[in-house]
Amino acid sequence: MKSKWILATRKSPLALKQAELVKEHLEKNLPHTFCELLGLVTTGDKLKEISLEKNGGKGLFTKEIEEALLSRQADLAIHSAKDLPTENPEGLVIAGYLKREDPSDVLISRSDITHPKLFATGSPRRREQIRTIFPEAEFKGFRGNIHTRLEKMANGDADATILAAAGLNRLGISEYQNLTFRKLSIKEMVPAVGQGAIAIQCRNEDFEKFYPLFDPKTFYAVSIERLFLASLGGGCHAGFSGYYHEGTFFVYHQKIGYQTYNIEENLSPNSIKSIIEDIAQTLSD
Structure with a gap:
């Protein structure tokens, strides 16, 4: 008998396409599982005329989806990684990401x-x-x-x-x-944190079950980017950006313009945290 998983997502054409990609990935890697999509309208979808920058975009496209996960209406929540606030609600964690698309x-x-x-x-x-x-x-x-x-x-x-x-x-x-x-090249325009990555969010107790199913290189890269964003107190509508790819961390910040930093692959979380905090400190001084 197949297990059924419910995937919560926004209803926009792109969000539904991304959720379908996650559905296909899970059903391919877990043959005894089938997935159904739960389409939801978020606050950001309803408030079509407001400026996200002026009114604060934090959580506007994620809150209702996360609530469905917390209330167990859904087993997983599917997001564009660049829409996610830097902190998860209590009880939720990012299980992983599909392999990253072109972030440009x-x-x-x-x-x-x-x-x-x-x-x-x-x-x-x-x-x-x-x-x-x-x-x-x-x-x-x-x-x-x-x-x-x-x-x-x-x-x-x-x-x-x-x-x-x-x-x-x-x-x-x-x-x-x-x-x-x-x-545009990365040097012309450094992508937003998480751009090109589809994030899969789960409840804390399900992390060990879902984490092995997703792409570890994307998890490593986006984790570095999200830590950078959090270290500078930014959200998904910040005026700066950071993108990690194969040992190089690309940054755009008004204070320094375009800059690159070397960050080795497969470092420990504590080592990454120390490097990112040093970079953030130079931009905050």
Whole structure:
């Protein structure tokens, strides 16, 4: 007899696609298990017109999903790792991540504009780094799922915007009418903490059961990034960023601009904590 697991997720097209990827992964690796999705509407989904930066984005896209896990309506909660607050609610822990998708950002501009000036983005991180590429850039807020944003761009809402490559890839979008896509290098735009990673959250008592099922390299990398974010007191709408890949930690911060640090793979948690705290201290002084 197969075991049934309930996976809680947001209802957006991208969130459902990501939950389907987790479902496929679990059912492939555990043949005697089948999964069902529990789609939920979060506070962030309801408040479509507010500025996440001004009103505080912490937990807006995760609270209802985590509550379903805590109340045992669900066995696992599926999140975009970059949406997660740095601290888990009491009783919950991150079990792991699927193998990370491309973490890069993509510059999407109107095809009839060669030098974009008006950028649609509500992300402080993206605004800070766009200014280093386009010093005369101006900004306006931007909310909505990927398809909504692309449609707004095609209709002339702004000259350009920035979207995550991972979301575009998962939805199979590589082009759009009247728009030009250009993937930005890590040096041009350091990704958000956790960008490209799908996080799987569980109750504390289930960690040992679920952790071995997921990707250890992504767990190591995103753990470093989340520790960096927490050390600087940032949330998912911070104006700085950190991305770890195969021994190199890429950082963008207004104080130092773009910088890289060497962090060996497979270090102990205490060693990582010490290194990250030293980096954070230099940025706080």
